[in-house]
Amino acid sequence: MQTETRALLKALIAHHDSVRALHPVEGEISDSDIKKKYTISYTDLCEKSGTTKIAKEIDKYLRPLSELCDARTWPPIHSLAVSSGSRTPSQGYEKLSTWAEDVRACIRFEGYKI
Numbered sequence: 219m220q221t222e223t224r225a226l227l228k229a230l231i232a233h234h235d236s237v238r239a240l241h242p243v244e245g246e247i248s249d250s251d252i253k254k255k256y257t258i259s260y261t262d263l264c265e266k267s268g269t270t271k272i273a274k275e276i277d278k279y280l281r282p283l284s285e286l287c288d289a290r291t292w293p294p295i296h297s298l299a300v301s302s303g304s305r306t307p308s309q310g311y312e313k314l315s316t317w318a319e320d321v322r323a324c325i326r327f328e329g330y331k332i
Contacts, residue, residue: 219282219286220279220282222267222269222272223283224332225267225269226263226264226269226280226283226296227283227286227295227332229258229263229266230258230296230298230299231330231331233258233263233266234295234298234324234330238325241255241256247321247322249318252318252321252322253300253305254305256321256325257298257299257300257305257321258298258299258300259299259301259302259305260276260300261273262302263299264276276299277310280296280299280310283295283296292327292330293324293326294313294323294324295324297311297317297321297324298321
């Protein structure tokens with residue numbers, strides 16, 4: 219795994235853990251809550267991971283996380299990363315039609331570890 223991808227993974231796990239602590243999951247997670255409470259913009263993710271130089275090509279570095287999550291049977295943690303304007307993922311996200319459900323599964327999941 220590339221250094222930048224590992225840094226993004228660490229930052230996504232930290233983000234996941236902090237938003238779960240701030241917004242405990244009870245019942246359904248609305249689409250509005252997904253966008254307002256649980257996601258992180260690509261820009262903020264790059265800043266928190268120390269990878270600002272890759273911001274314009276972040277999809278290239280997030281794609282391996284999809285494979286890692288599949289291999290470990292984890293919900294796709296990279297579903298939390300979104301465009302700051304739309305608060306949805308870019309066209310590079312491989313399953314746009316199931317993105318909201320992916321985020322819900324991710325937020326409910328408690329087993330992310332490096």
